Structure formats: structure tokens, C-alpha cells
Amino acid sequence: MEFLRPATWDEALAAKAEYPTALPIAGGTDVMVELNFDVHRPSAILDLNRVTELTEWTNDGSVVRLGASVPYARIISELSGPLPGLALAAHTVGSPQIRNRGGVGGNLGAASPAGDSHPALLAAGRDVHVEAASVRGTRLIPIDEFYVGVKRNCLEADELIRAVHVPVADGPQQFSKIGTRNAMVIAVCAFGFALHPKNGTVGTGIGSAAPTPRRAVEAEEYLQGVLAERGLWESGELLGTEVVQRFGELVKAAASPIDDVRGTADYRRHALAVMARRTLTWCWNDYGKQIRSAA
């Protein structure tokens, strides 16, 4: 096994081009578990810890460009304002020690359906992009196209994740996750929800209840229709039980979970409907307050 230690991003891309089967490691919170248990014996390990720009983020006022290795602990402490959904999701990752090391780049690289970042990223809007780069150039991959199968993403063998581009929140966002306790929990299932009042859309993200993280498209379209037809974006009035229920049912219908050691498919569907109703209610209550205080 080789241990590659590029000092710069260009060196990292060159190394990945030369060793396309090299396994990138940053926080190590996923990769090292596989190595410790001998699940995976890669030909080479590509350490990205020296590439300091991966731990930086920028915010131009409309989009946050979040470096792949910005640890969850810093997403919580530094980005709760512009990226509230992702910060809430980050808070449910592992333990303090894990949040000090792990970052969104690793979640995307592993592409586990149970990754905590995914529902928040999917819900954050249609303009979330993964910035992938290789010696051939850089491309921005829409988040909806990024996940292609269980623990599979659409990266080419010579590509590395540089950053993720996430629109700055223009409305309330929420994240909810089911597990056996509060810390150190792999999601039984999870749900991210966001209101985007500027363009009159809503965002959803389902975690751990399908082969890949996915949006609940019909639930989004239904809710957007109701909000537009009834002028609720302007009034901020209550949604009513029927709308909230219907939204929950549509989210439930969008999942295709399995029975496994963490829970049954039926339980996951039920829990998703509950989380969908709760997160929608929390967000809408916050939005209503904003509208009334602005009036």
C-alpha cells in the first residue's frame, strides 16, 4: 500500500490521476473504520490533510462554497446562519470527536444513503452543486445527479471533491433524524426540509430510506402548489391539518426503504411521515412569525 501526502491541491489531483484507485482520506472517520476492520484494502491512501484550502469556506452573499474538509464542528459554529439545515444535520453526526474531524466531502465521497449531510443538501435548493476536479478540469455536479446507487456517486476515478456549493438560506430550514439515542447514531431514517420563499419553492431530502438519498418530488410539488394557490407565501397563515397530513403521506410514498438491523421498512415509512409533518410545521411556524413581524 502507498501513502500519498500531497502538499497542494494540484499535487493531490496529479496523485489521483496517477493512482486512480487511491482512496482519499481527510477526517478518516469512515475510511479508517474500513481499514481497521480490514473491510477494504486500497492500493493507496491519498491523505488530503495538508491541502489546507479544503478546510476553508467562502460566502459571497448568495452561495456558500464549503470546502470538502471543513469539519462538522465548524459548520455548526460558523455556518448556522447561512446554512441552518446543514448545521442542524452536522450536529447529529457522531460525537464531538467525530465532528472535529469529519466533513461533508467525506459524506459525499462515501455516498452512504445514511449520510447525515445528504438530506440537508438535497433540501437546500435546486442549485446545490458538488465541485469535483481532476487534472482534466473542474465540473459542478447538481446534487440530484450526484448519488447513483448504494454507496456510489458519479465521480470519475481521477476526480476529487473540492467543495460543495450551497445557496444561502432565504427561509427556515429543519433537519430531523431517528436513532436509538442522541449521540453516535447512524440514522434509522432522516429528513431535511427547507422553505425557499424567494422563488416560491420548498426543498426536501430523505435519508436512509432508499438506495440513495433522494428528494420527495411529489411532496414538494404539492406543497408549492398549495402555497402559491392560497397566497400563503404572502399571508404566512396556518397551513391546516389536511395540507400537513397530505405532505407527510407524499413524503412517505417517495421512500423505498428496506428492513435491516436498524429498523423495518414500515417503521421508516411511518417515521418519515411524522418527521415530514414536524419539520414542515416548525419551518412554517417560523416563517409565519417572520411575515407577521415584518408586517
Next chain:
Amino acid sequence: MRVTFTANGKPVEADDVWEGESLLYVLRERVGLPGSKNACEQGECGSCTVYLDGVPVCSCLVAAGQVQDREVRTVEGLAEETGELGLVQQAFVDAGAVQCGFCTPGLLVQTDALLEKDTQPSDNDIREALSGNLCRCTGYEKIMDAVRLASARKCAGEVS
């Protein structure tokens, strides 16, 4: 491969390190610092917690090669230069927060990190900070006592 780094303020060098080896293994088996404990090897238990460049992390989840030229501080480094126990260590002894002792090194480092940031944490803050450290003797109440005692002594020390 060879890995050189700083452990508890002293330069150390480990040879013949396997590329997939963890920092925990290097500390325990190659540089004579067995204080950090090996239990779950997957970041669930916190027994291997050390400072890496001042940040508490699970050393079982850091690849040895990633610590090249960096600073590691282990539970051994929490003791005074004279060999006397440090403030957090002494508080755990005095509060009876040590049963089998296997989780203690990780708890000590994580508690030290908590009190560095916040000398007077609330009980909720303590529980949150220690949520990644498992005690299978389930001696959590005494551990809470120990952190409160360490907090009180640290505050008293800052006043005097």
C-alpha cells in the same frame, strides 16, 4: 514508512509503520504511550481520544501518516512535568470516577478539552461533550461528579 511527530512536547519517530495503521496503534505499540486505549476501533467509544494539533479526536480514526510533523497530546501529557497528576486526572481519582479504568483516558482528554473552552459547563454541556465516550461500567454519575469537581477547582485556581 517512517512517521515523525511531536508527542506530549517531545519529538518521536516510528519506523516500519504500515500505511493503513492508525495513530492509536503507533502511540501504543511503537512509541511507548499505551495510555490511550484501544476498544472499538470505529470511533464509537472515545477511549482513544487524544489532542491532534489541540483538537480532541479519536486516534483510532487518524491514519498514522496524517500526523507527520504534527502535535499529539495524549492522556500521559495531562500530568504535570513533575509526574504529579493534572487537575482533571486528580478530580477523577477524588470523585471515584474510575472503575475498570478503560474509558478513563478518553474521558480525561475530552474533559480537559471541555474545561479549556468553558470552565463552568452546565450539566447538559458536560453530557454533550462526553456523549462520544462510553463507560461500560456505567459509572456516569461519578464521572459527572468528577467533571463538576474539576470545574470547581479550575475556577478556584483562576481566582486565587
